[in-house]
Amino acid sequence: xxxxxxxxxxxxxxxxxxxxxxxxxxxxxxxxxxxxxxxxxxxxxxxxxxxxxxxxxxxxxxxxxxxxxxxxxxxxxxxxxxxxxxxxxxxxxxxxxxxxxxxxxxxxxxxxxxxxxxxxxxxxxxxxxxxxxxxxxxxxxxxxxxxxxxxxxxxxxxxxxxxxxxxxxxxxxxxxxxxxxxxxxxxxxxxxxxxxxxxxxxxxxxxxxxxxxxxxxxxxxxxxxxxxxxxxxxxxxxxxxxxxxxxxxxxxxxxxxxxxxxxxxxxxxxxxxxxxxxxxxxxxxxxxxxxxxxxxxxx
Numbered sequence: 001x002x003x004x005x006x007x008x009x010x011x012x013x014x015x016x017x018x019x020x021x022x023x024x025x026x027x028x029x030x031x032x033x034x035x036x037x038x039x040x041x042x043x044x045x046x047x048x049x050x051x052x053x054x055x056x057x058x059x060x061x062x063x064x065x066x067x068x069x070x071x072x073x074x075x076x077x078x079x080x081x082x083x084x085x086x087x088x089x090x091x092x093x094x095x096x097x098x099x100x101x102x103x104x105x106x107x108x109x110x111x112x113x114x115x116x117x118x119x120x121x122x123x124x125x126x127x128x129x130x131x132x133x134x135x136x137x138x139x140x141x142x143x144x145x146x147x148x149x150x151x152x153x154x155x156x157x158x159x160x161x162x163x164x165x166x167x168x169x170x171x172x173x174x175x176x177x178x179x180x181x182x183x184x185x186x187x188x189x190x191x192x193x194x195x196x197x198x199x200x201x202x203x204x205x206x207x208x209x210x211x212x213x214x215x216x217x218x219x220x221x222x223x224x225x226x227x228x229x230x231x232x233x234x235x236x237x238x239x240x241x242x243x244x245x246x247x248x249x250x251x252x253x254x255x256x257x258x259x260x261x262x263x264x265x266x267x268x269x270x271x272x273x274x275x276x277x278x279x280x281x282x283x284x285x286x287x288x289x290x291x292x293x294x295x296x297x298x299x
Contacts, residue, residue: 001112001115001116003050003051003053003054003055003108003109003112004048004049004050004051004112004115004116005048005049005050005051006047006048006116006119007046007047007048008047009047009119009120010045010047010084010086010120011086012084012086012093012095012120012121013086013092013093014092014093014121014122014123014124015084015092015093015094015095015120015121015122015123016092016093016094016095016122016123016124016125016126016218017094017095017096017097017117017120017122017124017125017126018035018038018094018095018096018097018126018127018128018214019035019096019097019113019125019126019127019128019173019176020032020034020035020096020097020098020099020127020128020129021080021098021099021100021101021171021172021173022099022100022101023100023101023171023172024101024171025101025129025130025171025172025173026101026129026130027130027131027132027194027199027203027206028130028194028198028199028200028201028202028203028206029201029202029203029207030130030192030194030202030203030206030207030210031128031129031130031192031207031210032098033202033203033204033207034128034207034208034210034211034214035096035097035098035128036098037207037211037227038085038094038096038211038222039083039096039098041222041223042085042087042094044083044084044085044094044096045083045084045085046081046082046083047082047083047084048081048082048116049079049080049081049082050080050099050109050112050113052077052078052079052080052102054104054105054108054109055102055103055104055105055108055109056078056100056102056103056104057103057104060103061078061100061102061103063075063076063077063078064076078099078100078102079098079099079100080097080098080099080100081097081098081099082095082096082097082116083095083096083097083098084096084120089221090218090219090220090221091218091219092123092124092218094218094220095117095120095122097113101171101172102172106172106175107175109172110172110175110176110179111179113176113179114176114179114180114183117185118183122185123185123186124185124186124187124188125176125177125180125185125186125187125188126187126188126189126190126214126218127173127176127177127187127188127189127190128190128191128210128214129171129173129189129190129191129192130191130192130193130194130203130206130210131191131192131193131194132193132194132195132196132199133193133194133195133196134196134255134258135193135194135195135196135255135259136195136252136255136256136259137195137198137205137235137238137239138235138239138252138256139256139259139260139263140209141192141193141205141206141209142162142192142193143160143161143162143190143191143192143193143209143210143213144161144162144163144164144191144193145161145162145163145164145188145189145190145191145213146163146164146188146189147186147187147188147189148177148180148181148185148186148187148188149186152186152188155217156188156190156213156217159213159216159217161190161213164191173189177189188217190210190213190214192206192209192210193206194206195255198238203234204227204230204231204234205231205234205235207227208224208227208228208231211224211227212224
């Protein structure tokens with residue numbers, strides 16, 4: 001493990017490894033937000049980091065400069081950090097890896113993760129992702145997923161996680177899943193759909209939807225009341241903006257109709273895509289709102 005700094009390997013009980021990466025796999029920062037909620041709720045302990053030097057094109061994923069006390073400038077590099085949570089009340093302990101999808105040497109990068117997983121005795125891998133889709137923010141978040149064995153798939157279906165038949169280019173999560181499969185580790189992939197008109201900032205509703213599956217799936221006993229309140233505020237503000245724009249309201253109504261039809265298993269033969277494009281005014285208004293929201297949260 002030439003590229004991973006380990007402070008100390010914790011003694012854990014066949015831990016679950018939860019993985020989320022910013023970037024291509026993380027529309028509206030939904031997956032990484034969900035992972036960070038877990039780290040914060042558990043006050044999980046950071047115990048290892050992957051050195052970014054070999055894995056990033058720093059002209060694409062640039063280090064960040066911030067100004068601290070006395071106007072001192074601090075430099076932060078792209079991070080991939082491992083946190084652990086040991087709790088005898090849970091069926092197994094948990095490791096959370098929160099990072100940024102690398103541009104370079106994916107096989108080497110994945111090897112670092114799998115080597116650390118082996119040292120920690122990881123018994124299962126769960127990856128979290130999010131993608132943009134034509135879904136309305138006023139309906140339940142669509143979830144899809146797959147698993148490496150039938151029992152896990154059955155558990156996902158019981159939690160209303162739909163199947164995925166996607167074939168095509170993949171991200172680092174797909175590479176990690178393949179590595180877990182080859183290592184004989186059970187693995188689950190869970191993806192949430194983000195309204196395409198809300199893909200420019202954190203979406204607490206989508207993050208909450210991911211956690212609403214992870215919680216019962218692994219019997220974590222999470223208190224999600226704080227993120228529930230954030231979701232209510234977020235939805236109210238977005239709906240208020242859309243209500244001021246008749247074209248945007250009509251577009252949303254069409255998305256809702258299609259979502260409801262899909263939920264009831266209805267199909268529309270020969271149906272054409274909606275002729276109501278997303279309003280440019282709506283997108284601009286939402287961008288301004290989300291920008292102000294980021295500033296208020298200190299992001």
